[in-house]
Amino acid sequence: MNPVLAELHEKARAVLDPVHYDFFAGGAGDEIVLARNEAAFRRLALLPRVLRGKGIRAGFPVLISPTAFHKLAHPDGELATARALDGTVLVSSMASTVPIADVVAAASGPVWFQLYLQPDFAVTEALVRRAERAGCAALVVTVDSPVFGRHRRDIEHGFHDLPAGLAAENMRDLAGVNGLRRIEMSAFTWEDVERLRSITSLPVWLKGILHPADAVLAAGHGAAGIFVSNHGGRQLDLVPAAVEALPAVVDAVAGRIPVVLDGGVRSGGDVALAVALGASAAGLGRPVLWGLAADGSHGVRRVLDVLRDEFEHVVAMCGGQLSRDMVVSRC
Numbered sequence: 001m002n003p004v005l006a007e008l009h010e011k012a013r014a015v016l017d018p019v020h021y022d023f024f025a026g027g028a029g030d031e032i033v034l035a036r037n038e039a040a041f042r043r044l045a046l047l048p049r050v051l052r053g054k055g056i057r058a059g060f061p062v063l064i065s066p067t068a069f070h071k072l073a074h075p076d077g078e079l080a081t082a083r084a085l086d087g088t089v090l091v092s093s094m095a096s097t098v099p100i101a102d103v104v105a106a107a108s109g110p111v112w113f114q115l116y117l118q119p120d121f122a123v124t125e126a127l128v129r130r131a132e133r134a135g136c137a138a139l140v141v142t143v144d145s146p147v148f149g150r151h152r153r154d155i156e157h158g159f160h161d162l163p164a165g166l167a168a169e170n171m172r173d174l175a176g177v178n179g180l181r182r183i184e185m186s187a188f189t190w191e192d193v194e195r196l197r198s199i200t201s202l203p204v205w206l207k208g209i210l211h212p213a214d215a216v217l218a219a220g221h222g223a224a225g226i227f228v229s230n231h232g233g234r235q236l237d238l239v240p241a242a243v244e245a246l247p248a249v250v251d252a253v254a255g256r257i258p259v260v261l262d263g264g265v266r267s268g269g270d271v272a273l274a275v276a277l278g279a280s281a282a283g284l285g286r287p288v289l290w291g292l293a294a295d296g297s298h299g300v301r302r303v304l305d306v307l308r309d310e311f312e313h314v315v316a317m318c319g320g321q322l323s324r325d326m327v328v329s330r331c
């Protein structure tokens with residue numbers, strides 16, 4: 001691993017309350033998927049093309065995937081993350097500890113709003129209006145959580161609630177206990193996605209798709225794009241690594257909508273592999289949390305800078321080109 005990322009992770013582990021560290025680091029069940037997400041990248045290799053000059057690939061195809069409760073990592077919470085963007089997209093979690101309007105106001109790049117559809121449609125609609133008023137550029141509906149994953153580390157620690165003083169700020173004044181409504185996980189249908197689309201002009205992405213048939217349905221139901229994701233190994237501990245599920249989804253979508261990959265991306269080389277396999281971009285979860293915990297906004301910036309630098313170097317080595325035929329198995 002890049003020594004800067006390793007150093008940020010070690011510092012995060014040292015400064016965080018161990019209970020909060022385990023909330024960020026942990027996965028569901030036996031954490032098999034958590035480990036596989038990273039291991040699967042190690043099993044892939046790239047065959048560079050030669051004598052192609054500098055090639056034409058430009059840009060940095062990385063975004064920040066939504067993660068909850070940044071104030072558990074750093075006192076400035078999502079404000080610090082947002083200040084680090086420098087053009088990178090931040091998908092801000094519905095479970096942010098800073099209200100979405102303040103996240104967008106602090107951001108140095110586009111902000112998208114991630115949400116879980118709520119059983120009470122009026123609550124979902126209120127969240128959408130908050131995201132729109134704040135100036136978010138897209139909605140990302142997470143669809144892999146009909147029920148919440150079972151995180152053994154959290155259960156062992158008895159970690160169920162935020163410490164006093166911290167709250168899921170987007171849920172304020174939505175008529176719950178003390179004006180704060182709990183985020184609910186519930187099962188929905190494609191009709192619910194259509195209903196959401198009907199009340200907003202924002203692009204609606206779906207996050208947490210693994211089955212190619214669902215990717216086809218997503219395109220058919222007007223999703224602006226999808227995230228191939230297993231929620232960083234925090235939902236069903238029986239699924240493939242995210243990058244293993246990517247090629248079949250890319251084939252099924254056949255270019256109709258963009259496909260983002262998240263889960264286990266830890267280097268610019270991992271970003272390059274995901275792009276070569278057909279992802280439009282790779283999403284980062286935990287690496288951003290480690291940067292944030294270790295050094296606030298500066299730490300997040302360092303994570304993005306390291307990945308950008310590594311990615312550009314790998315692409316240059318590959319003749320400016322990344323395509324599926326260049327990806328082979330190491331074993």
Ligand SMILES: Cc1cc2nc3c(=O)[nH]c(=O)nc-3n(C[C@H](O)[C@H](O)[C@H](O)COP(=O)(O)O)c2cc1C
Nearest residue numbers: 024065066067068093142231232263264284285286
């Ligand atoms: C601590 C933590 C909190 C998360 N919170 C959310 C969330 O609020 N909404 C969501 O859609 N995904 C959430 N995720 C999943 C991430 O968006 C992403 O899919 C995953 O972290 C990517 O894997 P990686 O951590 O290996 O990069 C969370 C992940 C972690 C680790």
Ligand SMILES: CCCCC(=O)C(=O)O
Nearest residue numbers: 067068095145183231234
């Ligand atoms: C209600 C917070 C949801 C956070 C989440 O999605 C996760 O921890 O994986």
